[in-house]
Amino acid sequence: MTRNMKVNGGGVYDVVVVGAGPAGLSAALMLGRARRSVLVVDEGLPRNAPAEHMYGFLSRDGMAPGDLLLQGRREVEKYGNTVRAGRVTGVRREGEVFAVDLDGGPAVRARRVLATAGVVDELPEVPGLASRWGRDVVHCPYCHGWEIRDQPIGVLATGPLGVQQALLFRQWTERLTLLLHTAPRPTAEEAEQLAARRITVVDGEVSGLETLDGRLSGARLASGELVVLRAVAVAPHPVARADYLTGLVLEAVAHPSGLGTHVAGDATGRTSVPGVWVAGSLADPHANVLGSAASGSLAAGAINGDLIAEDTRRAVRDHRDPFSPASEARVCEKVLGVRRHGL
Template sequence: MTNDAYEVIVIGGGAAGLSGALMLARSRRSVLVIDAGQPRNAPADGVHGLLGREGMSPLELVDRGREEVRGYGGEVVRGEVVRASRDGDEFAVELAGGGYLRAKRLLVTAGLVDELPDVPGLRERWGRDVVHCPYCHGWEVRDQPIGVLGSGPMSVHQALLFRQLSDDVMFFAHRHPELSDEQAEQLAARGITVVTGEVERLEIADDRIAGVRLKDGPVIPRRAIAVATRMVARAGFLAGLGLKPVEHPTGTGEHIPADPTGRTEVPGVWVAGNVTDLSAQVGAAAAQGAMAGAQINLDLVTEETRRAVEDRH
C-alpha cells in the first residue's frame, strides 16, 4: 500500500470487486482492493457461463483481473478487514493484525459463505461432485446418477433443474419439510424418485462419490449430489456502520440489500456480487461491480462539482 488514504477502498477481490476497481482506476481514482484470499469458487475446476472465458480456472481469472487493475494504477493487496466505521466525512477500515486505512467511499464485494447441511462427506466433496448450481456445474455431471438433498426452500426447484441434465435424478427428502401435493406431483411427473428417510453420510470410493447411505436403510448409488446451501453474506465487519445482513426474500440465506446500482442505505457504501445477490454467477457479479464502480465515480464527481461551485462563489 502506497498510503493510508484512498478515494475508494474495495473490500473483496473477486469478479465483482476487481471489475468495480477497474472502472474506478480507469476513471483515475485512487483505489485499493483488499482481498482475504477466500474465493467461494476456489474448489471449482473452471468458471462456466462466462462468455469468452468458459472453463478458465477461477484463480487464473482473478490473477488476470488483478493485473488489469494494477495496469491502470489501482492497488490490490492481501488482507482481511475486521471493521469499517465512520471517521468524519470518511470511512476508517481496520485490518486484522492492526492498521487502519481511510477512504471516501467503500465498495463491499466480500461474497458469501455456503453453510452446508451436517452430513459427512458433503464438505469434503464440495465444488467437485457435490454441487449446487446447474448452470455452474450441471454440464459436468450430465447423464450421471444425481441425488438432490432436501436441504432448503429451493431444493425441489433444484431437483427439477438437474432433471434437465440427467434422466436419473433422485430427491432425498432427508430433513426437508413434507412435500406439498403440487411438489410431489411435479417430481413424479418428471420421473424423479423421492427417497424418504434421513441421510447418514455420503459414501466415497476412488476419490469420488459412490452413493448415499441412509440412516435406517441401504446405500443408494449416486455419482453426484446437488445441495441447496444456506448462503450468508460475509459482512460482519460492517456492523460498526449499522449495516447488517438481513434474510433474503427467498429464504435461502442473508444478504445486504441495495438498489439496482449497488447503493446501500448507508451513504457512501456500495455492494456488489454475492454479498447482495446470493444467486449471482461470475458474469453477473462482474457486471454489478462495474455498475457500482461507475456509480461511485459519479457520486464523487457530483460531490467534487458541488464543492467547486461553492468555492467559485
C-alpha cells in the same frame, strides 16, 4: 483532476474495495479507468475456491477461478491501483471520509467504500459432503450441470424448495433421485410433478456420502441402504461476510428468496449508509461469477458519479470563495502534498 497513480492528498483513497473477487476487481478496474485512486483489500477466501473450473462466463468458459482473479489483479494494477492482502476488521466514519481498519496494520481512509467480501456457504451437516463440495457435490446446474449430465444425480432436500431444485436438475439427467432427508413430504401437486418427470423419491435421512476410487459412489441412508449416485445437488445457506460493517449500523439481513443473508442495496448497490456500496454475492448470494462482475462494474459507475457530484460541489464552493480555510487546505494537499495542521 490529475491521473491518480497514488492516493489523494492527505492519504485518502477515492475508494476502498473490500474483497478481490469478480465484483471487487471489476469495480476496481472500472474505477481505475475513471482515474480514481483505489485500494482493494482481500482476505484470500474466494467463494468458488473449491471448484477447479468455472463455466458460463463468456470467453472464459472452463477457466480456473484462480486464473481469472490473477488476471483481474494484474489489470487493476495496470491502472496504478493496489490489491493488498489483508482483512478488514471495521469501517467507521471520520468526518467526511471513512476509516477502514485493517487486521495487523494501520487504518486507511477513503471517500467511498465498496463491500464485496461475499458469503460463506454453510452446507448440510452430512458426513462426507463438505469434502466433495465443488467437485461432485454442487448447487448450481448452470455452473456444473453440463459436467454431470446424464449421470445418476441425487438432490439432497433440506427444506421446502427441494422439489423445485429436483425439477430444475431434471433438465440435465433422466436419472434423478430426490432424497427427502430433512425436507417435508411433497404435496399432492408436487408428487404428481415428480412422477410426471420420472424423478425417484427416497424417504429417510442421509447418514453420509460414500466414495470409491476417489469419486462419489452414493448416499448411505440411515436405514443402511445405499443409493448409487455420481453427483449430489445441495442448497447451501449463504451467510454474508459483513461483520466489518456493523460500525456503520449496516448489517446483513435475510435475502428476499428466503435462502441466506445479504447486505441490501439498490439497483446500483447503494446501501442505506451514504457513501457505502455493496456488490457481488454479498448483495445477491445467488449471483454467479459473471453476474457478480457485472454488479461490480455497475456499482463502480454509480460510485464514480457520486464522487463527481461531490467534486463539483467542492469546485463550485471554492470558485465562490477561493480564500476560505477549507479551500486553502485543499490547495495545500493537492499542490504541496501535505495537510496543514488544524485544517
